[in-house]
Amino acid sequence: GAVVSQHPSRVICKSGTSVKIECRSLDFQATTMFWYRQFPKQSLMLMATSNEGSKATYEQGVEKDKFLINHASLTLSTLTVTSAHPEDSSFYICSARDMRSGDSYEQYFGPGTRLTVT
């Protein structure tokens, strides 16, 4: 159990366009989902914490108007990169917290989305 999917796995878009990435928890309910960005050979950088039914909490330095997050249900969160630029090219990973994991609040990661902006 505890599977998280992301779609698409890879996307190439032109500069100035918008891209939507979906994150789904397939067999559990996730009241909280996290969006990370990872540049090559670097660690994960938390972009925002998404709570179902409320506005996302963005980390310092992350533009909320550029990275739109919607967590409309207990199994789906979306990240939309608006007006993408080449510097937005990165590996975007979502994770979901499974409330069944008790105190550990283990996070399960999606497989990631490789975004390339040309």
Place this chain on the structure above:
Amino acid sequence: GQNIDQPTEMTATEGAIVQINCTYQTSGFNGLFWYQQHAGEAPTFLSYNVLDGLEEKGRFSSFLSRSKGYSYLLLKELQMKDSASYLCAVRDSNYQLIWGAGTKLIIKP
């Protein structure tokens, strides 16, 4: 500030044992996680420690000393497939995960 330190890269031999250390300084402590990440893939959960001591799970063990702000991940009977990056992450007082930069482990035959 919050800081997690782990070696950038380690090399070990197939069949051997390797210990990857992690030291941390965070605002509060609510558990420490180890994740494995193969190149181009998302991290996968390995272990969770919240109390001092050793947690063993098959070939992998994780140790925590809260007073020293220290943890290690021990990998036994190394296999070639263990070549990956190993990420240490600490959950702070706000239940946010603070990530280390990861240790790239290279396994040689």
